[in-house]
Amino acid sequence: MSRRSADGKNKPAAVLRQEFNEHHCTPVCLILKSEARLAGIESNSLSLADVQKARINLNLCTESKKRKSLSLYERPRKRIRPSPPEQSSSEATFPILLSQDEKDQIVREFRQSTNNSALKRYECSFCGKYELAAACRFRASAELDISLLETATVELRERSRQPRIQSFNPLSLINGAYVLCHLCNTAVSKNSFRSIPVRSYANGLWMGTVPDELKDLTFLEEQCIARARATKCMYKLALGPSGQFAARGNVCILPQD
Template sequence: MRSILIPVSTKLKQSGTNGWNISNQKRKEASNLDDISADIKFPPDPPSKELIQKIIHGFSQAQITSIIEEGSCAVCGILCPCSKLTLLTNYKEKLHLLSDNGRVVTRRERKTKSDPVMVIPGPILNFRSDMICPKCAQSLDKNKPPELALANGLWIGDMPTELQNLTLAEQLLIARVRHNRCVVRVSSGMHKMRANAVMFANPTPTIY
């Protein structure tokens, strides 16, 4: 019988020695960390007056009105920090992307039944704001209408004065839909829905 000798690759030996060196290096680093942790005093000393003043000053700077104040976007109507909003006038040439394109999205308020149904001309915007959020601005820069723009059928208009500040009973009277749900309390103290939510149409016309 002939014996077959397979030469051992030197790469395996090198990788083995490298692995051994790496493991030794990790052990040295771990020992260094132990030495460092041994020098740390526990429990630590109470914070100094300078550190307390620095923490209070940083918290106060983070609560400035210009940082936490929010404003609505004229394109999507979503609240956004005022520090991130930009002027809508910078995108005048892009407002054609916010048109209704022949769809009936907006509607003028009617006081009587005889008033004709009319749409609000021009781009569909939140006219109470003259600012735009970063996401909408990024979409307009790409010549694309924003996904959450009011022009995408999300416009509902301003709430009439007669429907503002209603009591709970008044809200139930004018609601077009009433819903029921079955919720039980589980052993952990949380709530769990046991059945599907059922919705019924309210006979709103008969109330008036």
């Protein structure tokens, strides 16, 4: 149906009413029968004013449906957090000034935790761990029985055919006394070892001192001839037991053939 004829002129109301009554609605019609019933159209013969009123009611219904569907998508997906109330300049909190006694206490604690005595370390004679001096224990070599470690070392030398394996590092002794870290000291009962510490040199972790032929090798040369290469090496920045530690070394990619 169309309100205009083939020549483009508007059809009179009588012609439109007749065409509307004779028309059979299809899905492509502007007003379907179901929509006409929803709009309140029940009579078969309608005037032009009734048709326009029905179209207005139908448009209002469709617009309300569109608004409802759009309102679902317009809802915010994220929850909006409420902003804290703004404080006035009079209510704002400022840093509290410390007294001179509190400042002196902070400086005193910092010096106590960073002085030489706090950073001082010793090498454990039996596992090589660098332990803080406060956690180390000193045992006279004449009083401590290490026969258990010596027996394990002798057996390990025969099985592995490594004659340089030793039970302790003789260079780590201080005034003829062994230095024991916390872990190795727990394995000592009275004046002897009741068990072999896990990280002990007696387990094959100590191969003796470096031979004279290899003492002058550089770090890179050591990596070239080593059977096992370390992924990280630690060096002292200063001599003495209180020297600081830092990661330092050469970077080089070596062929694996």
